[in-house]
Amino acid sequence: MKAHFSLVTVLCMLLVSVSAFSQTIAEPYQVGTWQGFRASAVTFTFDDGCANQFAIAIPMFDEFGFKLTMFTVTSPTWPDLHWDKLQSAAQNGHEIASHSVTHTNFSSLNDSLQTWELKTCKEDIIAQIPGEQCITHAYPYCAGAKKAIMQQFYEAGRVCSGSIVSKSPSDFYGISSIICGDLGSIKTTDNFITRFNSAIKTKGWCVFLLHGIDGDGGYSPLSSTVLRETLEYINANQNDLWIETFGNVVRYIKERNALSVSELSVQDTTITVQVTDTLNDTIFTYPVTIRRPLPAGWAAATVTQNGKPAAYTIIDTDTTDFVQFDAIPDSGDVVITKNGSTGIKDHHGMALPVPALHVYPNPFNPSTIINFQLPAAEHVTLKVYNILGKEVQTLLNGSLPSGDHSITFNATNLESGVYFCKLEAPNLLVSRKMLLLQ
Numbered sequence: 001m002k003a004h005f006s007l008v009t010v011l012c013m014l015l016v017s018v019s020a021f022s023q024t025i026a027e028p029y030q031v032g033t034w035q036g037f038r039a040s041a042v043t044f045t046f047d048d049g050c051a052n053q054f055a056i057a058i059p060m061f062d063e064f065g066f067k068l069t070m071f072t073v074t075s076p077t078w079p080d081l082h083w084d085k086l087q088s089a090a091q092n093g094h095e096i097a098s099h100s101v102t103h104t105n106f107s108s109l110n111d112s113l114q115t116w117e118l119k120t121c122k123e124d125i126i127a128q129i130p131g132e133q134c135i136t137h138a139y140p141y142c143a144g145a146k147k148a149i150m151q152q153f154y155e156a157g158r159v160c161s162g163s164i165v166s167k168s169p170s171d172f173y174g175i176s177s178i179i180c181g182d183l184g185s186i187k188t189t190d191n192f193i194t195r196f197n198s199a200i201k202t203k204g205w206c207v208f209l210l211h212g213i214d215g216d217g218g219y220s221p222l223s224s225t226v227l228r229e230t231l232e233y234i235n236a237n238q239n240d241l242w243i244e245t246f247g248n249v250v251r252y253i254k255e256r257n258a259l260s261v262s263e264l265s266v267q268d269t270t271i272t273v274q275v276t277d278t279l280n281d282t283i284f285t286y287p288v289t290i291r292r293p294l295p296a297g298w299a300a301a302t303v304t305q306n307g308k309p310a311a312y313t314i315i316d317t318d319t320t321d322f323v324q325f326d327a328i329p330d331s332g333d334v335v336i337t338k339n340g341s342t343g344i345k346d347h348h349g350m351a352l353p354v355p356a357l358h359v360y361p362n363p364f365n366p367s368t369i370i371n372f373q374l375p376a377a378e379h380v381t382l383k384v385y386n387i388l389g390k391e392v393q394t395l396l397n398g399s400l401p402s403g404d405h406s407i408t409f410n411a412t413n414l415e416s417g418v419y420f421c422k423l424e425a426p427n428l429l430v431s432r433k434m435l436l437l438q
């Protein structure tokens with residue numbers, strides 16, 4: 001009887017774990033725990049609209065190209081509500097999300113008032129911010145709302161319990177954040193770095209909560225110097241740290257855990273892949289990073305989804321070369337095309353030459369030549385990074401015509417070691433490993 005009971009228990013546990021994870025990924029594909037197969041995710045959330053969030057934080061994040069989340073109180077009587085500033089932040093890709101209408105403590109509200117706060121705040125934001133779906137909410141005073149009500153309007157809710165979030169949270173309506181500033185546990189750049197390192201070890205997600213910055217009068221102010229040093233650290237460690245908004249990290253996790261990747265066909269020069277999920281396609285449109293070893297005999301490849309160029313890169317590891325790409329679930333077939341073939345078509349149906357990036361000689365000392373092809377005239381950047389992901393040299397930053405290009409990389413002043421050159425254009429991302437032997 002006892003043995004029977006424990007078998008039932010085990011079966012129940014299996015069922016629970018299966019339902020939490022419905023990923024089906026065909027061999028030999030791999031899905032990144034985080035975008036770009038990075039080791040951890042980092043999100044900066046800002047509450048209440050304190051003055052220096054607009055005057056200092058948003059311009060600083062824009063300088064780095066990083067995105068943040070503004071948890072916004074939407075009552076017209078809220079003194080720090082500035083729709084014009086929020087609209088321009090949203091245009092730069094920042095998330096504008098809900099922090100309720102009246103910033104009241106939900107533990108004292110009945111169900112209908114909780115519903116009104118959550119529903120109205122979302123409606124206010126959608127009405128004011130073009131393109132914003134408002135899928136996340138931060139509880140005022142960190143006091144959670146009823147989950148059944150939250151589920152009607154939001155994909156996730158943020159609390160303030162001070163821990164790093166698991167890569168697959170058990171409760172999306174209780175996502176922990178870490179309070180920064182004078183009254184929080186994060187006051188210095190080293191405090192941030194310590195949390196990054198723990199997140200990297202566990203493949204977790206750091207969500208930081210900020211209010212005031214410097215002397216703007218906001219709660220628990222953080223120094224803008226610390227904020228800048230921390231963003232510089234993230235910028236130099238982008239191989240490990242993925243910085244994104246709260247809502248987009250939620251999208252990524254839910255898509256990743258509901259993802260199906262299957263190979264529809266393998267031919268001499270093309271592989272067709274289907275990437276789907278079981279989620280609502282109007283909300284879950286964030287690209288998920290997937291990779292596959294290059295087939296034998298393929299030096300490189302290019303990737304399209306639904307006939308349009310996808311972001312991709314060729315990754316050299318010691319044992320395997322991968323083609324790694326970003327695909328939006330349920331947005332059309334992904335086609336991986338062997339480099340040098342002519343299978344790619346642009347959206348007018350014209351055949352495009354395949355972008356390639358070659359480095360020769362490699363290993364090199366002290367200079368080498370980087371050759372690449374552009375399928376079309378593009379604004380491109382070609383930069384060299386060290387193994388820590390820190391940019392060491394910009395070789396190109398400007399518009400180039402289509403066709404073949406070559407540029408010499410002189411590494412006289414650099415130390416021996418592994419470097420990466422990365423060619424980026426709006427629809428193109430190719431990187432190559434280079435070995436400098438001084």
Ligand SMILES: [Zn+2]
Nearest residue numbers: 047048140141
């Ligand atoms: Zn607040």
